[in-house]
Amino acid sequence: MTLKIYSFGGGQMVEAMLRAALKKEVITPETAGVTDISIDRVNYLTDTYHIQASxxxxxxxxENADLVILGVRPQDNWQEIMKELVAHHYQKDVLSIIAGVTVTQLSSQEDLFAITRIIPNxxxxxxxxxxxxxxxxxxxxxxxxxxxxSFGKVDYxxxxxxxxxxxxxVAGPNYIYNFLISFTNAGVLAGMPRQQANKLALENLRAAAAFVxxxxxxxxxxxxxxxxxxxxxITAQHELDKSSFSAGIENAVLAAVKRTKELGKQNKGD
Ligand SMILES: NC(=O)C1=CN([C@@H]2O[C@H](COP(=O)(O)OP(=O)(O)OC[C@H]3O[C@@H](n4cnc5c(N)ncnc54)[C@H](O)[C@@H]3O)[C@@H](O)[C@H]2O)C=CC1
Ligand SMILES: O=C(O)[C@@H]1CCC=N1
Structure with a gap:
């Protein structure tokens, strides 16, 4: 089934979702609409994906869409977009990707919408x-x-x-990319050519995940x-145990969760 979707906001994340959905043919350029306040984004999305951007x-x-996406940032005026949807009698599904903004906040003005809130990977x-x-x-x-x-797996x-x-x-890949960079640099520091170090690091990552x-x-x-x-x-393990390796990752995750909560509180819906 081809879906008709319309997105408010056509930034990085929406682009990544649409690119994957277009590739899987869940949407087509004709059934994908986007509005973005940035003319540069409108031109870029039109030129690159031939979708209906304005x-x-x-x-x-x-009004014809099966699904409306809220693709703006928590700091943007998503509340006004919700008001406009009410004014235009939109009554089908709303899919919000806005980090930190709750289903209750999104439903606060009118209890009209079918709302799904996702944090896309x-x-x-x-x-x-x-x-x-x-x-x-x-x-x-x-x-x-x-x-x-069409762009990943779903965890309710x-x-x-x-x-x-x-x-x-969702910030998860960042921790893995950082590990890959550090691990590859370690190989280079020890005398391994960069390209070979990259190859071994990636294979070890894949193989270790598969083995687990x-x-x-x-x-x-x-x-x-x-x-x-x-x-x-065990000699390498001893050095890792003495280092802040584990605490560094744990602290980074705790900081990321704290920032998510802060963004949710700062948004214009409050
Ligand atoms: N980038 C990421 O890795 C992830 C982002 N998210 C969420 O996705 C949302 C978007 O993030 P990004 O794509 O990274 O940000 P972005 O800044 O690239 O995209 C936001 C877009 O919305 C547009 N915009 C702002 N106000 C608007 C309005 N009133 N009407 C129409 N367009 C408007 C901006 O011009 C911009 O192009 C955020 O809420 C973020 O929390 C969620 C998971 C991952
Ligand atoms: O940095 C961000 O806002 C998004 C949310 C989680 C990962 N990236």
Whole structure:
């Protein structure tokens, strides 16, 4: 089924979602509309994806849409967009990707909409990674899932966990990219050519993830297998144990979750 969607805001995240959905043919350039206050974004989206983009909302396209996306930032005037949707009698599904803004805040003016709130994963181009999803009773699960499955996996969660899901799971690739950079640099520091270090780092990451998944074992058990007595692995382990490796990652996640909560409180809906 081809979905008709319309997005308020056509920034980085919306672009990534639309690019994946276009590739999977869940939407087509003719059935995808976007409004963005930035003329540069409008021109870029039109030129690159041939979708229907404009600076002013196309209310006919909105009224015909199966799904309206709120793709602006928490600091932007999403409340005004909701008011306009009410004024134009839009009554189908609204999908918000705005970090930190709750379903209750989104529904606060008129209890009209079928609302789904997601924190999309940014790994849309490989259609992997979980998006955290919270929906109210009216949301059309079929429409929502057709769209969401086109750019990743779906994890229905309690809204109380969504900020943690954001700072931990959705910011998740950032921690992995940082690990990959540090690990590759370590190889180069030890004398390995950069290209080879990249290749080994990526293969180790993939293989270790596959091994954890396939063996069903706790990573600590797998560490035991890889550490011979008085050997290489346990020597490296000793240095890691002395370092702030674990605390650094833990603190980064806690800071990301805290920032998600702050953004939710600062938004214009309050
Ligand atoms: N980038 C990411 O990794 C993720 C972002 N998000 C959420 O997605 C949302 C968008 O984030 P980004 O795409 O990174 O930001 P962005 O700044 O690239 O996109 C926001 C777009 O909205 C436009 N805009 C602002 N007010 C508008 C209005 N009233 N009407 C129409 N367009 C308007 C801006 O011109 C801009 O192009 C945020 O709420 C963020 O929390 C969620 C998960 C991941
Ligand atoms: O930085 C951001 O705003 C988004 C939310 C989680 C990951 N990226």
């Amino acid at each position: 600076q002013q909302p196309d209310w006919t396209a909105v 940014t790994l849309t181009d490989v259609a992997m990674g979980y998006s955290g999803v919270v929906k109210n009773d009216r949301a059309n699960q079929t429409v929502i899932e057709d769209f969401l499955n 969660i309690d809204e109380s966990l969504l900020d943690v899901f954001t700072g931990y799971g 998944e396939q063996s069903g074992k706790h990573p600590a058990e797998l560490l035991d297998i890889n550490n011979s007595a008085g050997g290489v692995g």
